[in-house]
Every structure is written in C-alpha cells, then in structure tokens.
Amino acid sequence: MSAFTNALSVSTSGLKAQSQRLRIVAENVANTDTPGYHRKTVQFGTTPGISGVAEVEIDRVSLDRREGERIYDPGHPMSDATGHFTGSNVELVIEIADAREAQRSYEANLKMFDQVRQMSTGLMDLLRK
Template sequence: MNPLKATMMQAVQGMELQSKRMGISSENISNVDTPGYRRKLLMVSPQQTTGDQFMETRVRLDQSEGVRSFDPEHPMADADGYVTMSNVSLVTELADMREANRSYEANLNSFQQARTMYRSLLDVLRR
C-alpha cells in the first residue's frame, strides 16, 4: 500500500475515533443529572488486518456506582428511599472531550501534511 495513502487513512480513522469519543462524552454530559445513568466508555483495540481498518471500537458501561441520595418521594427511589444518581463526573467528561478535540486536530494536521506531500510528489512526477 502507498505509505502516504496509509498515513491519510490512519488519520481519517483517528478523526472518526475522536468524533465518536466526543459524541459519547456529549451523551454522558447530557445525562450527568439523570438518576441511574451509567457513564459510557469507548473501548478501542488495534485490528491486525491488511485492509483499511486499523482499529475496532465498542461502547461499554462504566460499572462504578453512582452516589446514593436519600429522597423517598422520588419515583426511582428504592425500598429504603434512596436514589442512585449517575456515575458521570462533569470534570472528567469535559477533560476527555477536550483531549478528543485536540487529538482530532492532530489527526487533521497529519492528514493535511500527507496530502501536501502527495501533491508535491505528483507535481514532481508530472515534470
């Protein structure tokens, strides 16, 4: 495979991955105050193939418990009157989203650099 094309494909997949991370963080932030909501995590594993796919992603739920608060009038209260809140930390999600955004930009810069090198190579070959 052409090394510049491979670099561009890896950058594209990196941007897709970071977009997924930002989407999951957005969902988590949207549900920070939803009782019983479990934080979603994006799991990434490298994929050893000869094709264009370099990684595999899947979403799983964070198994840590949310904070329990006493509110016997709440519709989701258990028999003892406690409600389990979400296990989402707003600070963690905002930091994760910021990191995903910066990684997206780094992949975009890598793609643009490879594209520029590819165009320069084509210009040299045309002469």
C-alpha cells in the same frame, strides 16, 4: 498501496475513532442528571486495514460499574422507602477532560491528514515538471 494511501488510511481511522469517542462523551454529559445512568467508557483497538496497515477503531464501549451518588429526595418517583434514589455516576470534570483529549487527538489526526495531502500535492507538482 503507496505510503501516502497508508498514512491517509491510518489518520482517517483515527479521525473516525475520536469522533465516536466524542459522541460517547456527549452522551455521558447529556445523562449527567439521569437517575441510575452509568457512564460509558471507550476502549480502542487496532484492526488490519484494506492496505494491510493497522488502523485504529473503537474495540468496545463498556459501562462504568461504580455506583452512582445516593440522593435524598423523598418526593422523587424513584425514591425507595428511605427517601433515597441512585443518581448517575458521571463526573463532569472527567468528561470535560476526556472531551479535550479526544478533541486534541482528532486535531492531530486531521493535521497528519493535511500534511500527507500537501506532500502528495507537492509530489504531483514535481512529477509534472
């Protein structure tokens, strides 16, 4: 495989990993008000690609084990004898920061993909002359 193919493979794997990360962040945001919901976190890893170059992938998705906020609402169906129930442990500020980081990483991988494509096109133009 050529260096161009290797670079495209690496940037494509980064695009896929960051888009999956954004999906997980969106799930967390959507479940902010879901009682008992635990925030999902993403851990990245590498895998040998088809071309032998290491590619990025989501190694595993795990749950944040922190306890959710205790909310007092005696009328809530999930309330215990004291009138409290456990809310989610999702913090919107953290989720927004994670989303921005994933977005910027996605954009960086997309820029790399475009640069490799432009270099490949330039090389083909030179070889035609």
